[in-house]
Each structure stands twice: as C-alpha cells, then as structure tokens.
Amino acid sequence: MKICIVTHKLIKGDGQGRVNYEIASAAIRNGYQVTLIATQIDSKLQNHPLVEWVYIPVKIFPSVFLRNLAFSWQSTKWLKTYRKNLDIVVINGAINSFPADINIAHFVHSSWLQSPFHISKQRKNLYGFYQWFYTFLNSYWEKRSFAIAKLVVAVSKKVKDELIEIGVPSEKIQVIFNGVDLEEFSPGYVKRQKIVLPENVTLAMFAGDIRTNRKNLDTVLKALVELPNLHLAVLGNVQNSPYPKMAEDLGISQRVHFLGYRVDVAQIMQTVDMFVFPSRYEACTLVLLEAIASGLPVITAKITGGSEVITSECGILLNSTEDVSELSKALERLTSDRNLREQMGKAGRAIAEQHSWESKAERYLHLFEELIAS
Known part of the structure; x- marks a missing residue:
C-alpha cells in the first residue's frame, strides 16, 4: 500500500502533527510506502527507506495565513501530478483543495467562529478582525474539503457532532479518538x-x-x-x-x-x-x-x-x-x-491504557485497507 499524508508537520510536539506521525510510523512498521507532503517531519522519518518526503518550503512568507496559502497551492499541485501513483491520500482539514480519500478533522472552524469566546468577539480591533477573517476562510475551505473527501475521520465525538452540524453526512464520518504515549506519560515521581x-x-x-x-x-x-x-x-x-x-x-x-x-x-x-x-x-x-x-x-x-x-x-x-x-x-x-x-x-x-497511540494508528491503517478493498 502506498500512503500519502498531507500536513504541515509530522512531529511529536504538535497535536495534529502527532496524529500523523503515529500513522506514518505504523505504516512503516507494516512495510507500507509512505509519502509525506510537509514542511517539517521528525528526524526518525527523514531517512527511512520507505519514506519519501516532499518538502514544502513556506518560511519566506511573513504570516501564518500566507504560509498556509502557499502550502495549499504547492501540495495541491504536487498531488495533481502524482496522485495516480498513490493508493490512499490523507489530508487534514482545509490544508489544501485536493479531493482526499480520508480527511482527518482535528478542529471545526465553523464551531469556533460561533463561540462567544472567539478572539474576534473579545478584541474589537484589527487583530480581532484578522482572526475573524482567518477563521471564516478556514470555515469555508474546510466545508469544501470535507464535502469532497470519501471519508472523514473525527478525532472525538464532539468533532463528529460539529461536522454533522455543518452538513457532513453522519454515515461518512468515523471517530478515531486521539492517543497517548504510555511510556512517556506514566505515573512517577520527579523532585x-x-x-x-x-x-x-x-x-x-x-x-x-x-x-x-x-x-x-x-x-x-x-x-x-x-x-x-x-x-x-x-x-x-x-x-x-x-x-x-x-x-x-x-x-x-x-x-x-x-x-x-x-x-x-x-x-x-x-x-x-x-x-x-x-x-x-x-x-x-x-x-x-x-x-x-x-x-x-x-x-x-x-x-x-x-x-x-x-x-x-x-x-x-x-x-x-x-x-x-x-x-x-x-x-x-x-x-x-x-x-x-x-x-x-x-x-x-x-x-x-485503552488509548495507546499504537492502537489508534492501527485503526487508521485498518480503515485505509477497508477503503482500498471497497
């Protein structure tokens, strides 16, 4: 199986990045070929023979908004050229406009925009407007991304409920809860x-x-x-x-x-x-x-x-x-x-102990296999 994952980072110290890092690591353990379209990946993934890293440089752009636009355009362009060589394409939210086999929903911007605690409702200034505009555009883009994906994975029941509220059919959504590193995080005593x-x-x-x-x-x-x-x-x-x-x-x-x-x-x-x-x-x-x-x-x-x-x-x-x-x-x-x-x-x-990263990553791989089989 040839899996392509599109996300900004695949590193342990980032929520979305950690999920995708664990999926990639599990795919490698199972002998699958993995293409990572990202700006940053963990050093353990960089030199692995089963990994191809498609590096997307965005540092030259002065804001997160512009960096995200640049990443979206470059990653979409690459996928349009090489999609035929891949079995599964996994993207995350509104990261680009390419039709994904699986879109992982880590956050629903439409729900955040409606919250009374959204920054735009707390700060009535230029920064508040920027945050409103940023969230509004992401809300629009993510609805489109979820609509064109074959399957959407919600990282919690709460996210699934929010996806249904914005029009994603319930039968199109599967919930795979996030995991935890049980060795790194364990009971102990540090002075x-x-x-x-x-x-x-x-x-x-x-x-x-x-x-x-x-x-x-x-x-x-x-x-x-x-x-x-x-x-x-x-x-x-x-x-x-x-x-x-x-x-x-x-x-x-x-x-x-x-x-x-x-x-x-x-x-x-x-x-x-x-x-x-x-x-x-x-x-x-x-x-x-x-x-x-x-x-x-x-x-x-x-x-x-x-x-x-x-x-x-x-x-x-x-x-x-x-x-x-x-x-x-x-x-x-x-x-x-x-x-x-x-x-x-x-x-x-x-x-x-019921939520190890290993068990969650295996659920993703099983989902990929089911999708290919169907």
Whole structure:
C-alpha cells in the first residue's frame, strides 16, 4: 500500500502533527510506502527507506495565513501530478483543495467562529478582525474539503457532532479518538526542586496557550483565590499573556508559578498532584489523556473536547466553564483528599491504557485497507 499524508508537520510536539506521525510510523512498521507532503517531519522519518518526503518550503512568507496559502497551492499541485501513483491520500482539514480519500478533522472552524469566546468577539480591533477573517476562510475551505473527501475521520465525538452540524453526512464520518504515549506519560515521581517548584504544598497544573482566553486560565486563577493552600504550575508562553498580571492583581502571584513553554511536560506532570483544564473550546486536546496516563486526577468541563474519556472515577467534570464557585469546590475536594487523588489517578491510568497511540494508528491503517478493498 502506498500512503500519502498531507500536513504541515509530522512531529511529536504538535497535536495534529502527532496524529500523523503515529500513522506514518505504523505504516512503516507494516512495510507500507509512505509519502509525506510537509514542511517539517521528525528526524526518525527523514531517512527511512520507505519514506519519501516532499518538502514544502513556506518560511519566506511573513504570516501564518500566507504560509498556509502557499502550502495549499504547492501540495495541491504536487498531488495533481502524482496522485495516480498513490493508493490512499490523507489530508487534514482545509490544508489544501485536493479531493482526499480520508480527511482527518482535528478542529471545526465553523464551531469556533460561533463561540462567544472567539478572539474576534473579545478584541474589537484589527487583530480581532484578522482572526475573524482567518477563521471564516478556514470555515469555508474546510466545508469544501470535507464535502469532497470519501471519508472523514473525527478525532472525538464532539468533532463528529460539529461536522454533522455543518452538513457532513453522519454515515461518512468515523471517530478515531486521539492517543497517548504510555511510556512517556506514566505515573512517577520527579523532585520539584528540579523544575523549580515548591515542595510540601499541594500543586495543581494547567497547560495550554495562555495568550488568549480560550483555554480559560482566568477562571482557574479566580477559583484559586478561595484556596490559600493550593499552588498552581502554569505551562504556556507568557509573552503577551495577560495572566501574570491577573495573578498579581488577585493577590495570588506567590502561589502561581509560570513556567513558560516547556518540552518536559511529562516530567512536570510527575511533580504535581492534579491537572485542571476547563477549556472553553477544544476539539480533542491531547493533554487530558497525557494527564490521566501520568496518574493525575483531572478537573475539566463537559464541553471541553477530549472530556468524553474522563469519568467520575478519574476526574471531575464541570457543568460550566464560567462557574468559579463550582471550579473552586472541585479543586478543594481534591486538595483536601489525598486518598481520592490517588484513587482517581489509578483509575485514570487504566483508562489511558485503552488509548495507546499504537492502537489508534492501527485503526487508521485498518480503515485505509477497508477503503482500498471497497
């Protein structure tokens, strides 16, 4: 089988990139030939004899929008020339205009555009307009891409529901949930001193883009005001972030530890006691699975993409992303009960073990084989 995957990156440190990296790795293990149309791929894939890398250079363009346009045009042009040599073409969302055999939907821009927390509704300026325009165009392009694909894979039940809302027939959609690296993310103990975090305190963790309000760190900080015995480690780029100032204004800056962008997420998860992530809009975040695989109890919201794997045995699901009191009570419940944290951590690890990347990648390959056979 000759498989072609079209995506910007095939690397471990990127959500969409990780899914495609795992598919490519599984295809290689099965002896399939893989063509990767991408700007960046993992070093383990670059020199493999079964891999052909079609490099798409876009760095010369000054904005993400222009880089994406350039990638779309170049990748579509290549596929028009060489499609006849391929068995399966996999693209991701609105990455280009070529008819795919399988389109993997990681995010539905139409749903994000309708959210009251979309950046354009929060910032009534030129930047807000740019974000609206960018999301609007992606909404239009992705509807077209999903319509011309033979099959669409949704990375969560939430994404499937959103695809149906924009007109994709239910029978055309299959759900393959994202996975987790069970070796990288596992229960363990790392001294907090190594990460420059305080010892002998109960420590929660939050991770995500903290330059906008989509991930909802603001509600977490407000809830923390009511919990003087709880500290919070925050992972995310602090450049242009309003939240260090917000923590200072709330009088909790001594208990909130901004660690910046980190690549050692798995190690940091082994230093904390719980994970809190009530994101306002998420398609299917990898970080929830990574947290439960690390043996951490999780607090998230029912509407947060990825929360469908979180049960009452391994975490707490909030009814609202905006209810500070509800979140505060959930944090207090875990802060005050170490035995409960340990029980939830063990239950979460058991759930995570059902979602290994290997099992998810094999499901994709099985789907490819079925499509060829039919």
